[in-house]
Amino acid sequence: MAFEDIKVRSYDGDLDRARLELLERRCEVEPSQHVFLFTDTMGDPISRIRNSPLYIMLVAELNHELIGVIQGSIKVVTVKDLTKVGYILGLRVSPLHRRKGIGSSLVQHLEEWFIGNQVDYAYMATEKDNNASVNLFVNKLHYVKFRTPAILVHPVKSQPLKISSRIEIFKISEENAEYLYRRYMGLTEFFPADIDQVLRNKLSLGTWVACDEGERGHFGQNDNFPTSWAMLSVWDSGGLFKLRIGKAPVSCLVYSKVSKLIDKAFACFNMPALLCSMFEPFGFYFLYGVHHEGPMSGKMVRALCNYVHNMARVDVDCKMVVTEVGSYDERVRAHIPHWRLLSCLEDLWCIKPLKSEDREDFNELTRIPQARPLFVDPREV
Numbered sequence: 001m002a003f004e005d006i007k008v009r010s011y012d013g014d015l016d017r018a019r020l021e022l023l024e025r026r027c028e029v030e031p032s033q034h035v036f037l038f039t040d041t042m043g044d045p046i047s048r049i050r051n052s053p054l055y056i057m058l059v060a061e062l063n064h065e066l067i068g069v070i071q072g073s074i075k076v077v078t079v080k081d082l083t084k085v086g087y088i089l090g091l092r093v094s095p096l097h098r099r100k101g102i103g104s105s106l107v108q109h110l111e112e113w114f115i116g117n118q119v120d121y122a123y124m125a126t127e128k129d130n131n132a133s134v135n136l137f138v139n140k141l142h143y144v145k146f147r148t149p150a151i152l153v154h155p156v157k158s159q160p161l162k163i164s165s166r167i168e169i170f171k172i173s174e175e176n177a178e179y180l181y182r183r184y185m186g187l188t189e190f191f192p193a194d195i196d197q198v199l200r201n202k203l204s205l206g207t208w209v210a211c212d213e214g215e216r217g218h219f220g221q222n223d224n225f226p227t228s229w230a231m232l233s234v235w236d237s238g239g240l241f242k243l244r245i246g247k248a249p250v251s252c253l254v255y256s257k258v259s260k261l262i263d264k265a266f267a268c269f270n271m272p273a274l275l276c277s278m279f280e281p282f283g284f285y286f287l288y289g290v291h292h293e294g295p296m297s298g299k300m301v302r303a304l305c306n307y308v309h310n311m312a313r314v315d316v317d318c319k320m321v322v323t324e325v326g327s328y329d330e331r332v333r334a335h336i337p338h339w340r341l342l343s344c345l346e347d348l349w350c351i352k353p354l355k356s357e358d359r360e361d362f363n364e365l366t367r368i369p370q371a372r373p374l375f376v377d378p379r380e381v
Contacts, residue, residue, distance in 0.1 A: 006102060008109045011045070011057035011069070019066040020045050020059070027092045040242040040281045047240045048090065049073045051201055051379045053194060054117065057090075058109055060102050067094040070106040073380065074117055076193040078186065085190075086114035086354075087380050088124040091133075103136050115354050121362070123351040127344060134348070143350035144366045147189075149326045149374055150345045152338035154309065156319055161306035161337070167299070168216045169208055169307050172231075174199045176220070177207035177289075180231060184291055189326070191375040198288075198378065205234040207289070208307065210300035228294025230301045234308055235378035238283015238317050282319035285312050288378045290323060290332070298335040305337050322381070326374030 011020075041047045049055040052073035060068030071090035076082055088110060093102050114122055123146065126133040137143040163169070172180075178196050185191050192198060199207065211219060211229040219225065285308060292301050305321070312318040323336060324347070353362040 005062055006067075006105065007061045008058055008105060009061065011059050013045075016059055016066060017043075017045065020069060023066050023069060023092060023094055026094055026096075040244055042241060044241075045069075046071065048381075049379075050240070051203065052087075053197070056110070056113055058106055058113075060093075060106055062097070065094075067097045068092060068102045068106050070110055072110045072113065074114065074119055075377070077375075077377075078188060078191040078193075079121065082193060083120045084118060086110070086117075086119040086122045088122060089380065104140060107136070107141055111352075111354060119354055121351055121353055123349060125347055125349050128346050128348040134350075137350050141352070143352045144362075145348060146351040146366055147326055147349040147374060148346045149324050149349065149376065150330075150333060151322065151324045151343055151347050152333065152336050153342040153344075154305070154321045154337045154339060155342065156309060156312045156321065158313075160310045160313060163303050163306050163310075164299070166213045167210050167303045168213050169210045169303060170216055171206050171208050174207070177231075177233065180207075180220075180291075181289055184293070185289065185373070185375060188373045188375045190377065192377050199233065201235075201379075203236050203239045204378070205236055205285070205311075207231060207233040208304055210304045210307075212296075225293065228292075228296035228300060230290075230292040230297045230304055232287050232290045232301075232304050232308075232323075233378075234311070235286040235288055235381070236283065236318075237286050237322075237378070237381055238315075242281035242283055242317075243320075244281040283315070283317040284320040284322050285315075285318055286378045286381050287321065287323035288376060290325065290329075290336075291373075292332060298332060301332055302335040302337065305335075309337070324374075324376040324381075328373050 039048075044050070046055070046057050049057070049071050053075050055071070055073040057069065057071045059066055069090065069092045070088065073087045074084065075087075076084050079085070088107065091103060091106060093106075111122055122143075124137060124143070126137070128134070128148070138145065174196070177199050181191075181195050198204060209219065209229060209231045211226045215226040215229070219229070287305065287308060290301065292298065309321055312321055320342075325333060325336070351362075351366070
């Protein structure tokens with residue numbers, strides 16, 4: 001195969017949709033006996049980037065066969081100062097065409113699009129054990145390991161979680177949420193300049209605050225706040241795409257059937273809904289903008305997480321509650337309910353400067369440990 005025979009171009013929905021679905025199915029089939037999650041875009045291949053301010057999908061084509069795809073989005077965030085960054089996701093190459101430079105070519109074409117749009121940094125996220133991805137981005141394309149946040153996953157159970165009666169939880173307006181985020185998280189790494197657009201998106205279900213009983217009435221009055229309080233917002237990722245088990249051993253299928261019987265017979269066991277319908281597509285809620293103030297704010301965070309879990313119980317589509325926190329926020333992880341079995345305690349973000357004048361600042365940025373919380377944009381989950 002001659003490399004020049006490969007054509008990289010923008011995605012064309014009318015021409016490429018069916019062929020992209022075929023590519024995704026081919027990439028789903030892996031020689032593994034382990035469970036893995038597969039993304040079901042429900043017929044909208046660009047669903048994961050559609051809500052970004054600026055985005056693109058590129059495909060690689062060979063002899064009228066679609067053999068690779070990549071997605072990218074652009075936004076303005078806080079790094080050291082306000083910076084334009086490009087996010088890389090959704091890289092797929094057909095198993096029959098791997099190790100032929102197609103992945104590298106797709107990334108390089110996407111970087112050219114970033115540069116044409118005056119992007120300062122490109123970044124991507126991958127599992128730290130994904131050797132193929134780490135080798136491509138770090139060893140071949142000179143990305144640098146940047147942050148290692150934790151993805152915390154909590155399955156929705158059949159019974160509600162308890163919330164202390166001494167904690168008040170209430171929903172605040174989008175305007176008040178924007179004010180609080182800009183005031184308390186404006187200097188957070190990767191905080192989006194267009195946080196107002198995130199909060200007003202139809203997939204954002206709202207922002208909630210927790211504080212001690214009796215504090216709600218004067219919360220924020222005259223710009224005064226309780227000694228301890230917490231806030232977070234909720235994004236309905238299931239409104240964009242679904243997850244499903246792509247492959248699993250026979251034991252998982254048996255366990256799923258047994259779980260359904262147990263849950264029907266013994267509701268008090270409080271089985272996770274995901275385990276009772278393991279092989280059906282499911283949605284999830286993503287918690288973003290988790291912020292806490294004060295010595296007792298940990299219990300406020302847990303109360304908010306339990307509150308969202310109970311919200312998810314009445315959403316028949318939602319089977320998991322997920323959040324992602326940076327290593328700086330390790331002290332709050334203990335207060336966020338999660339299953340270690342489903343969670344990824346060390347995700348990997350890699351970053352690369354696209355402008356030569358940024359390299360000195362970049363070297364300083366990647367040398368120092370994370371000194372601020374990390375904001376994970378729900379549009380990029």
